[in-house]
Amino acid sequence: MTAGCHLPASGLLISHRLSRPGDGGSAISRVTHVVLLVGLWVCGAVTSETGGGLGTGCSDRVRAKKMDKIWGQACGQLEQEVGANNYNLWIKPLRLVDLKDGNAEFAAPTRFLSDWVNRHFAQAILAELDRLGHRAERLRFHVRPVGSSDAAAPRQPRSDRSADTAAASLQVERSADLGAPLDPRFTFENFVVGKPNELAHAAARRVGEGGPVSFNPLFLYGGVGLGKTHLMHAIAREYIDRHPDHRVLYLSAEQFMYRFVQALKEKTVMDFKEMFRTVNLLMVDDVHFIAGKNSTQEEFFHTFNALVDQGKQIVISADRAPGEIKGLEERIKSRLSCGLLADLHPTTYELRLGILQAKTEAFRSQYPGLEIAPGVLEFLAHRITSNVRVLEGALQRLFAFASLIGREITLDMTQECLTDILRASDRRVSIEEIQRKVAEHYNIRLADLIGPKRVRTVARPRQIAMYLSKQLTNRSLPEIGRRFGGRDHTTIMHGVKKIEELAGSDEGLSEDIDLLKRLLEA
Numbered sequence: 001m002t003a004g005c006h007l008p009a010s011g012l013l014i015s016h017r018l019s020r021p022g023d024g025g026s027a028i029s030r031v032t033h034v035v036l037l038v039g040l041w042v043c044g045a046v047t048s049e050t051g052g053g054l055g056t057g058c059s060d061r062v063r064a065k066k067m068d069k070i071w072g073q074a075c076g077q078l079e080q081e082v083g084a085n086n087y088n089l090w091i092k093p094l095r096l097v098d099l100k101d102g103n104a105e106f107a108a109p110t111r112f113l114s115d116w117v118n119r120h121f122a123q124a125i126l127a128e129l130d131r132l133g134h135r136a137e138r139l140r141f142h143v144r145p146v147g148s149s150d151a152a153a154p155r156q157p158r159s160d161r162s163a164d165t166a167a168a169s170l171q172v173e174r175s176a177d178l179g180a181p182l183d184p185r186f187t188f189e190n191f192v193v194g195k196p197n198e199l200a201h202a203a204a205r206r207v208g209e210g211g212p213v214s215f216n217p218l219f220l221y222g223g224v225g226l227g228k229t230h231l232m233h234a235i236a237r238e239y240i241d242r243h244p245d246h247r248v249l250y251l252s253a254e255q256f257m258y259r260f261v262q263a264l265k266e267k268t269v270m271d272f273k274e275m276f277r278t279v280n281l282l283m284v285d286d287v288h289f290i291a292g293k294n295s296t297q298e299e300f301f302h303t304f305n306a307l308v309d310q311g312k313q314i315v316i317s318a319d320r321a322p323g324e325i326k327g328l329e330e331r332i333k334s335r336l337s338c339g340l341l342a343d344l345h346p347t348t349y350e351l352r353l354g355i356l357q358a359k360t361e362a363f364r365s366q367y368p369g370l371e372i373a374p375g376v377l378e379f380l381a382h383r384i385t386s387n388v389r390v391l392e393g394a395l396q397r398l399f400a401f402a403s404l405i406g407r408e409i410t411l412d413m414t415q416e417c418l419t420d421i422l423r424a425s426d427r428r429v430s431i432e433e434i435q436r437k438v439a440e441h442y443n444i445r446l447a448d449l450i451g452p453k454r455v456r457t458v459a460r461p462r463q464i465a466m467y468l469s470k471q472l473t474n475r476s477l478p479e480i481g482r483r484f485g486g487r488d489h490t491t492i493m494h495g496v497k498k499i500e501e502l503a504g505s506d507e508g509l510s511e512d513i514d515l516l517k518r519l520l521e522a
């Protein structure tokens with residue numbers, strides 16, 4: 001997809017060239033990370049600059065009527081296809097103004113909305129127009145308040161247009177009442193709680209309730225696919241349900257930067273600030289993205305402070321703790337660490353099994369009548385330890401495969417159908433498993449292995465576990481340190497080096513390590 005901006009005489013025209021259906025994955029299926037944007041910013045700034053008619057006269061009025069009719073026909077089907085929330089939030093505010101030269105031209109209330117539609121719904125819209133016999137290659141957007149003027153209306157005086165801008169703002173704002181286009185699966189009810197995520201889950205629930213702010217920000221962090229986004233969506237959903245009149249802004253740090261840079265370019269920084277500083281709940285995903293991006297960090301810092309000063313809640317997610325994000329300014333690290341840091345730890349066997357059982361229940365309604373043999377879920381929970389996304393994908397594949405061939409899911413089928421996933425998982429072992437195996441092997445308590453005891457009988461196995469964690473996982477030294485009772489990364493480095501040295505001269509130790517590796521990789 002390519003996008004470009006042109007400035008025709010009548011106003012800002014954003015044009016986007018789209019790949020046709022079949023060129024790539026479905027646009028809708030890619031909508032996983034969602035922004036619920038309830039904002040005045042883009043509306044006010046862009047529309048006041050860019051309102052304007054497409055032309056006047058009788059033929060324009062006829063065309064406008066025709067376009068309304070076509071769009072009316074398309075909308076019914078689109079609503080079904082993208083769901084009521086997405087439809088109300090993103091598609092309903094559009095108005096079709098022309099179909100010509102391979103372009104489907106729309107009036108859109110804000111540039112943000114047009115960008116979003118273009119990224120996520122263009123293929124659905126083009127396909128629907130095609131189905132109705134109006135083939136177009138791409139969408140183009142005239143950014144202006146949709147309700148203010150149609151294709152036939154003359155350009156309005158500036159004072160009238162500002163009233164329309166307010167109307168458009170309201171339209172976008174009201175759409176929040178309809179609910180956010182959040183992933184419907186990412187709810188608290190669907191989140192399986194276990195030891196590794198219980199703190200993060202409890203804190204997320206508290207924020208979702210929207211009571212008095214007790215920790216600000218809530219900082220959720222953890223490795224890939226462990227449920228950060230799931231919890232963020234669940235918070236947003238719960239919060240909106242309980243406070244339909246509040247303003248929630250949920251976006252990735254990348255989007256924050258993009259919006260900020262755009263505001264700088266368009267000299268709309270004040271609107272940007274206004275939008276971010278008037279929300280009740282700000283949620284920023286993947287904050288590590290702004291590391292090293294100085295002016296974005298600066299703006300983020302001020303936004304953050306302004307909201308905290310007003311007692312507004314902030315929720316942040318990242319792949320690691322603030323102190324471990326390289327390139328993040330110290331003052332931001334310190335602000336982010338002021339609230340509650342909730343770590344989503346790697347899953348345990350019990351949690352994985354619980355998640356598999358819950359997902360199996362959900363799949364049963366999708367694949368009625370499919371049986372799953374005893375032991376299959378236990379096998380998967382034991383073998384696939386990398387992350388929940390992979391686990392979920394494996395189960396989905398199994399169900400799809402079994403339903404195709406119409407047979408019960410057995411252990412043999414599982415091994416055959418998931419060879420690649422199992423092989424890839426074999427290479428990944430969790431630090432927790434390493435610790436457990438090492439503790440078992442040396443017959444010491446797991447708590448001692450992780451704890452502060454310095455006696456040799458505990459300290460040496462601990463170093464072996466550190467060494468194996470470095471060798472068999474892709475965790476960084478600080479991450480390993482965290483899982484060894486919050487030890488500093490230099491301690492881990494020292495432990496790893498010590499074992500490397502000793503293994504060269506101590507045959508018994510080297511055999512022990514080989515045996516442990518084989519056990520862990522079995």
Ligand SMILES: Nc1ncnc2c1ncn2[C@@H]1O[C@H](COP(=O)(O)OP(=O)(O)OP(=O)(O)O)[C@@H](O)[C@H]1O
Pocket residue numbers: 185186190191192193197222223224225226227228229230231319355388389392
């Ligand atoms: N405890 C859980 N219960 C149920 N499903 C879970 C749980 N943890 C993760 N999942 C599921 O695993 C998948 C991956 O989770 P999610 O996208 O939230 O991970 P993430 O931590 O945001 O990963 P990334 O860092 O890659 O963005 C989702 O489908 C989510 O629903």
